[in-house]
């Protein structure tokens with residue numbers, strides 16, 4: 001099984017991929033868009049992408065991609081994120097800090113407090129940052145300890161994220177959704193179009209009066225007009241469960257577009 005993910009080797013995505021599948025062939029991609037395209041075009045069987053973080057919120061780029069592809073979400077992985085500061089050089093000489101924007105955001109306060117004058121630069125992934133930091137002793141990368149090992153860097157500080165409860169949820173894109181397990185989640189993208197009082201309230205009522213638990217709601221700009229949004233909604237249950245099937249069919253009359261992004265087994269925080 002070919003599983004694609006954000007590279008190069010040593011990303012948190014790699015840790016999530018290994019948690020998802022022990023024996024998949026991992027195919028490292030340059031960016032998140034390439035992961036989605038590889039699955040959509042059949043170059044890979046599955047792809048893993050970060051979707052939200054407990055400190056920094058949604059990974060907007062990935063949510064946008066979900067609107068453009070037809071490959072379903074077939075699973076999720078929740079990974080605890082322990083950020084490390086790593087470098088070839090020593091702590092006193094660090095002048096440049098590099099990492100993926102999500103990782104920098106998770107350590108915003110730490111960087112501000114400990115490296116007030118440092119230049120902060122973004123990279124395509126945390127392991128990309130580690131690879132870059134191999135070349136410059138005055139540069140430190142932020143990422144996982146595995147990437148320090150892989151790229152010959154010293155871990156100068158461990159657990160530098162601003163809050164201990166740092167988790168990232170990854171989704172797995174694939175070809176075919178699993179059958180209901182009794183412990184599932186369904187992700188939907190909804191475009192209401194008609195801006196009227198109570199439209200969202202009315203929409204969400206279809207879940208509430210069927211006792212369907214909503215686990216997440218997020219809005220993303222539609223890119224048509226300022227103040228115009230897509231809503232991304234996760235609910236408990238599988239699209240083949242009778243109650244959820246009934247709710248989805250009622251909801252189709254209450255919005256312009258409803259896209260079921262996938263039904264998949266729910267992951268718990270380990």
Ligand SMILES: O=C(O)C(=O)C[C@]1(C(=O)O)C=C[C@@H](O)C=C1
Pocket residue numbers: 006010011012013014050053059081100102103124125126127143168
């Ligand atoms: O750069 C990586 O290591 C990734 O796998 C990406 C990513 C993300 O975009 O959220 C994954 C987990 C962490 O939250 C930080 C970065």
